Amino acid sequence: MILNASGCLDALEAPEVARALDVFVTKTVTPQPREGNRPVRIAETDAGMLNSIGLENPGIDGLLEDKLPRLAELGVPLWVSVGGFAASDYARLCALLDDRPEVSAIELNLSCPNVEEAPESAAELVAAARPLTSKTLYAKLSPAATDLPETARAVQAAGADGLTLVNTIRGLALDDQTLQPRLGHELGGYSGPALKPIALAAVYQCYRATGLPIVGTGGIATGRDALEFLAAGASSIALGTILFSDPDAPGRVRRELADEFAARGLSAAEDATGLAHGPRPATVV
C-alpha cells in the first residue's frame, strides 16, 4: 500500500493526488484547534527540508464536523493521525473517532519534534488509547528514541497493531548572512533524502523486534526507495516531502515499484517484505 505521510498532503486541496493513494492519512489532529508555530515554518537545506509547522489543525471538533465528511467523499480509506499533550488527550480523541465509520485506522503521533511532548512514555500513550477504540492503531515513533526497538516492543505490548516509522528528526538551519535560525521556531523537523538511512535502520530493527506491520516513511522518492523499505521490513510505504516537489509521486512510485518487482520476479509487496533479513529459517517439524 502507498500512503501519504501525515501533514504532507492536503487532500481537500489536491483530491486527485489523494485518489492516487491507497490510504489518505490526515494531518495530526489535536483536542483544540492550533494555529501552529510562527513563520518562517519551512526551510530547504542541502539534503532535506526543515519544517516547524507545529501541528496547525482545526481541532477534533473541526475535523469531525467539517473535514471528515468531505474527506470521506474522496472514496479513499482514511486514517486519522492523532496527537496530544497528555495520555488523556489520546484516549479522548480515540474514543471520539471510534464510532466514525469513515475512519479505517488511527495513527497515534507519539513523536512530533515541533511541539512540547506529553510527559507519558509512548507505551503509556498507546495503553491509554487502546481500550477506547476497536479501530486499528498504528504508533508513529521518533527515530531519536534512545532504544527504538525497545520502544517498539513496549508499544506492541501496550496494544499497537502496527508501527509508522519514522517521524522527522530535530534539525537547525542558520541564515547565510545573519547566522540566525532560519525558522521562526528555531529548531524544526528534518525530512527528505537525508532521513532515508535513518528510517531504514528503524524499520529494519523494529521489524526484527516486533514483527508488526510497518508503514515505512522517510525520504522515499522512487520505487527503488520503496523497495528498500519493504526489504527492511515495511509492509506499506508513505510519501512525505517528495509530494511537495512532485505531486505525481504516488502514481510514479507505484509504477517504478511494479518495475522493480518484475525485474526481481516478485509478485507482491508481501514477497518483498523482510528480504533484507535474509532467507527465512526452514520451519522445523
Ligand SMILES: Cc1cc2nc3c(=O)[nH]c(=O)nc-3n(C[C@H](O)[C@H](O)[C@H](O)COP(=O)(O)O)c2cc1C
Ligand atoms: C511539512 C510537514 C508537516 C508534517 N506534519 C506531520 C504531522 O502533522 N503529523 C505527523 O505525524 N508527521 C508529520 N510530518 C512528518 C511526516 O509525516 C513524515 O514522517 C516525515 O516527513 C518523514 O518522511 P519524508 O522524509 O518522506 O518527508 C510532517 C512532515 C512535514 C515535512
